[in-house]
Amino acid sequence: MGSASRAVSCLCCPCKCLACGLFSCLCSILISLLVVVGVLALIFYLIFRPHMIAATVDSAALAQFDLAPNSALAYNLSVDITVRNPNKRVGLYYDDVESLALFQDQRFGYVQLDSFYQGTEESTKVSPQFHGQQPLQGDVNAANFRSQQTDGKFDVEVKLNARLRVKVWAFKVRGPKARITCPLSVPAPGNNAGATFKPTDCKVWF
Template identity: 70%
Template sequence: MGSGSRAASCLCCPFKCLACGLFSCLCSILVSLLVTAGVLALILYFVFRPQMIAATVDSASLAQFALGTPASPALLQYNLTLAMTVRNPNKRVGLYYDGVEALALFDGQRFGFAPLDPFFQGHQASTEVKPAFGGQQVLEGDVTQANLRSQLAGGAVEVEVKLNARLRVKVWAFKVPGPRARISCPLSLPAPGAAAGAPAFKPTECKVWF
C-alpha cells in the first residue's frame, strides 16, 4: 500500500521526487565533507601540535611618571620604556605578527599607545620588541589619581602593558589567517626618584590568550 502510494505520488509529481533525491544527496555530501574536515583537522593537530606563544618583559624603566601641573592637576606626564621577548615554541609552525600595537595602562586607564613594526617568527624563534611610551594624558577619576599618588609615595608603581597583534600562520609554503593574539603584562616598577634600596624591577612573565 505504502509503496504503491509513493509510486503514484512520483507519477503525479516527478519534480517532487527529483527534489527529494537531490536534497538527500546534498545532505550526504555535506555530512561526508564535515567528517573529512574533522578527521583532517585532528590529523593536522597531532602532526603539528600547536602551542601557545609566550612573552616576558625582561627590563622596564619609568624615567618620568608625575601627576599634576599648576594648570591641570589631573595631567599625567610619563616616560616608560621596556624590552619584551616574544617566543614561538612551535617546531613546525611559523608566525607572522601584523598590526602590532602596544598599550600602557594605569588602574585600567590607557595612558600610552605605541604602534610597532610587524615581524615574522620562524620555528621556535624569539623576537625582542621595545615599546616606548612618552607624553602626557589626563588621568580620570579622583580615586585613580589618589591611588597613583599613594603608589608614588610608596616608591613603586603598578602599570599594565598590553601587546596586540593579528597572526598569520605559516605551515610549509602555505600562509593562512590566524587568531588575534593578546598579551598582558602586569608590571611593578620603581617610581622615578625612588630612594636607594627600593625594590628593583624583576623580569615578568606575561599572560597570553587568543
C-alpha cells in the same frame, strides 16, 4: 503496498521525487564533507600540535612618572618584551602590532610597532617606548598615584596586540588576534631604596 504507493506518487508528481532525491544527495555530500574536514583538522592537530605563544617582560624602567596638580601625567616608560613561538612546525606573522600602557585601567601611552615574522621555536624582543603627557580622570586615580609613589613603585599594565597569520610549509592562513597583557610593578623614578624590576610573565588571549 508501500513500494506501490511510492511508485504511484512518483508517477503523479515526478518533480517531488526529484527534489527529494536531490535533497538526500546534498545531505550526504554535506555530511561527508564535514567528516573529511573533521578528520583533516584532527590530523593537522596531531602533526603540528600548535602551542600557545608566550611573552615575558624582561625589563621596565620609568625615567619620569609625575602627576601635575591638574591631574596631567607626564611619563617616560621603556619596556623590553620577549615573545616566544614554541611551535616546532608553525611560523607566525605578527601584523598591526600595537602596544599600550595603562595606569589604574586608564590608557596613558600608545605605540605602533613594526610587523615581524617569527620562525619555529624562535623568540623576538620588542621594545616599546612611551613618553608624553596624558590627563588622568578622577580623584581616586590621583590618590592611588600618591600612595604608590610613597611605596616607591607603580603598578602599570602594558598590553601588546597583534593580528596573527599562521605559516605551515608554504601555506599562510589568517589567524586570530593575539592580546598580550602584562601587569607590572615598576620602581618609581629616582627610587633609592634598592627596588629593582623583576621579569614578569604575561597572559596571552585570543
